[in-house]
């Protein structure tokens with residue numbers, strides 16, 4: 659079976675003198691699997707996710723998503739591939755604050771025709787996701803910047819899930835939530851990812867999230883790092 663994600667002999671160093679470096683010899687995520695990748699602040703979790711998404715490209719080695727080696731794609735192709743296959747929930751959420759919630763949710767479909775084709779009625783699907791994520795559908799017309807942080811996190815999840823991408827990548831999406839809200843948020847995220855059949859890779863420093871996942875991996879188990887000199 660082709661893994662949803664495979665990292666092989668990956669090496670990356672941020673540019674500049676004494677740039678932080680990350681090496682991963684072997685890691686894979688199977689279709690439908692959920693993995694929590696744990697690491698301290700500054701350990702390289704966001705760097706790894708940027709490599710997985712093709713936002714930055716490896717210095718050597720391979721990142722393959724459903725069998726496609728990201729380094730073999732040209733920059734534009736890589737952006738299109740990411741939009742088609744990967745739903746990303748960024749640490750800072752990256753919503754467009756002045757755009758309507760509906761437009762934020764539908765944004766990935768503009769860059770991903772295959773993903774767009776899987777959504778028969780985009781407006782209705784955005785409304786369904788909102789409803790299933792516990793958001794009142796009236797907020798679809800509101801600017802995203804007017805929502806509470808918890809609501810914005812759910813919108814970011816809806817945006818990642820629309821069109822059922824094969825891989826969901828999430829960077830500490832629960833860090834701003836209290837324990838009870840965190841719990842219900844994760845339930846919604848897992849239910850929706852399961853319904854979409856998506857694999858999930860989440861990074862966090864919070865071990866308490868581990869019980870939800872098929873597998874918990876510590877970054878230091880799979881990665882060697884070279885720290886930047888301070």
Ligand SMILES: Nc1ncnc2c1ncn2[C@@H]1O[C@H](COP(=O)(O)OP(=O)(O)OP(=O)(O)O)[C@@H](O)[C@H]1O
Nearest residue numbers: 672673678697698699700701702703704705706886
């Ligand atoms: N754009 C960048 N340019 C140069 N170095 C960077 C860049 N982004 C991150 N780094 C460096 O990479 C190292 C790891 O940072 P990274 O953000 O990947 O860690 P993290 O585990 O996600 O941390 P946190 O949990 O605090 O978000 C740090 O030393 C950081 O300075």
